[in-house]
Every structure is written in structure tokens, then in C-alpha cells.
Amino acid sequence: MVDQASRPVTVEAVQDGPLQIKGSFRLLDPTGEEYDLDGQRVVLLCRCGRSAAQPFCDSSHRATGFRSADRPVCVADAG
Numbered sequence: 001m002v003d004q005a006s007r008p009v010t011v012e013a014v015q016d017g018p019l020q021i022k023g024s025f026r027l028l029d030p031t032g033e034e035y036d037l038d039g040q041r042v043v044l045l046c047r048c049g050r051s052a053a054q055p056f057c058d059s060s061h062r063a064t065g066f067r068s069a070d071r072p073v074c075v076a077d078a079g
């Protein structure tokens with residue numbers, strides 16, 4: 001059995017929604033201060049830009065009709 005701490009972190013772009021991050025990780029603000037995630041193993045980060053609780057998703061993407069790309073654009077392919 002693999003314990004939670006040794007599992008790799010996964011980041012999933014939710015269709016028309018946030019980035020869902022699972023695993024054991026630290027989240028820092030621009031000053032290097034660590035957010036208190038209170039042991040959460042799943043965090044949703046806003047990628048629509050409309051959340052009032054940045055950087056976290058507050059579900060505002062639903063009311064604003066945010067639509068993500070069907071497939072992520074690879075940076076190497078974009079340039």
C-alpha cells in the first residue's frame with residue numbers, strides 16, 4: 001500500500017473549471033508565505049480569473065460561463 005505522502009502530486013484541468021490538485025504539496029503566495037491548507041489533499045485553483053477567493057476556485061466560473069479549450073495548448077507547439 002502506498003501512503004499519501006509518497007504519492008505523486010497530480011494536477012488536472014477540469015473541463016470548463018478549475019485546476020484540481022491532489023496529493024501532498026505546499027502552496028505559496030507571491031511573497032513566499034504558505035497558504036494554510038489545513039491538511040487538504042485536494043485543492044481547486046481558479047483559472048477563469050473570476051473567483052473572489054483567489055487563487056482558489058469559488059465556483060464563479062459556472063455563473064460566468066467560463067469555457068476552457070477542448071485540449072490544452074502545448075507551449076512548445078504555440079510558439
Ligand code: FES
Nearest residue numbers: 046048057060061
Ligand atoms: S475556475 Fe472556478 S471560479 Fe475560476
